[in-house]
Amino acid sequence: GAVVSQHPSRVICKSGTSVKIECRSLDFQATTMFWYRQFPKQSLMLMATSNEGSKATYEQGVEKDKFLINHASLTLSTLTVTSAHPEDSSFYICSATEQGGTEAFFGQGTRLTVV
Amino acid sequence: AQSVTQLDSQVPVFEEAPVELRCNYSSSVSVYLFWYVQYPNQGLQLLLKYLSGSTLVKGINGFEAEFNKSQTSFHLRKPSVHISDTAEYFCAVTPGANFGNEKLTFGTGTRLTIIP
Numbered sequence: 001g002a003v004v005s006q007h008p009s010r011v012i013c014k015s016g017t018s019v020k021i022e023c024r025s026l027d028f029q030a031t032t033m034f035w036y037r038q039f040p041k042q043s044l045m046l047m048a049t050s051n052e053g054s055k056a057t058y059e060q061g062v063e064k065d066k067f068l069i070n071h072a073s074l075t076l077s078t079l080t081v082t083s084a085h086p087e088d089s090s091f092y093i094c095s096a097t098e099q100g101g102t103e104a105f106f107g108q109g110t111r112l113t114v115v
Numbered sequence: 116a117q118s119v120t121q122l123d124s125q126v127p128v129f130e131e132a133p134v135e136l137r138c139n140y141s142s143s144v145s146v147y148l149f150w151y152v153q154y155p156n157q158g159l160q161l162l163l164k165y166l167s168g169s170t171l172v173k174g175i176n177g178f179e180a181e182f183n184k185s186q187t188s189f190h191l192r193k194p195s196v197h198i199s200d201t202a203e204y205f206c207a208v209t210p211g212a213n214f215g216n217e218k219l220t221f222g223t224g225t226r227l228t229i230i231p
Contacts, residue, residue: 043224
């Protein structure tokens with residue numbers, strides 16, 4: 001199956017700094033990418049949907065100025081957590097779909113810890 | 116809008132016993148249904164999916180699920196579980212039309228624990 005690579009898998013940053021997470025589709029063109037956040041022992045909560053070349057669509061309650069999403073190419077989307085705070089600590093997961101596909105492919109996730 | 120209910124948050128099962136993880140959904144349009152498995156600190160791996168056609172769907176690792184439109188259910192089953200099946204399982208739904216541009220709606224997950 002198709003592969004989505006997410007990097008880094010784990011990151012620790014200081015409060016007030018910014019962190020960038022990359023999501024790459026390795027062997028297909030991802031027309032749409034999704035960013036999720038998962039709290040411990042909970043389900044995935046969609047943060048935003050991004051289409052290549054256009055602005056991301058954020059879910060209600062998600063601060064777009066804090067969680068910057070860029071989908072500059074058909075194989076790369078990035079999520080930047082700006083001015084991170086301890087409450088931003090979480091597991092972030094991306095997924096990607098291709099035009100005409102019937103399956104979403106998920107990255108390995110990024111464990112963000114803000115200290 | 117779609118919603119997914121996974122009735123059991125935790126399911127303990129003895130090794131080699133059968134298991135069923137329940138999933139019910141609601142939607143006003145036709146949907147695609149999925150089961151994903153998540154191991155600790157990892158992303159999601161697709162177990163199986165229902166798009167159309169036969170209501171009994173077979174997936175990886177010996178899992179299968181049956182789509183029941185009248186009961187709006189998509190329960191996951193395995194006749195004999197192994198220790199390696201210990202993981203979190205998520206049921207998800209998305210509108211069948213315009214797949215790829217529509218988000219997946221996930222259930223709250225079921226933690227399957229296999230007891231040796």
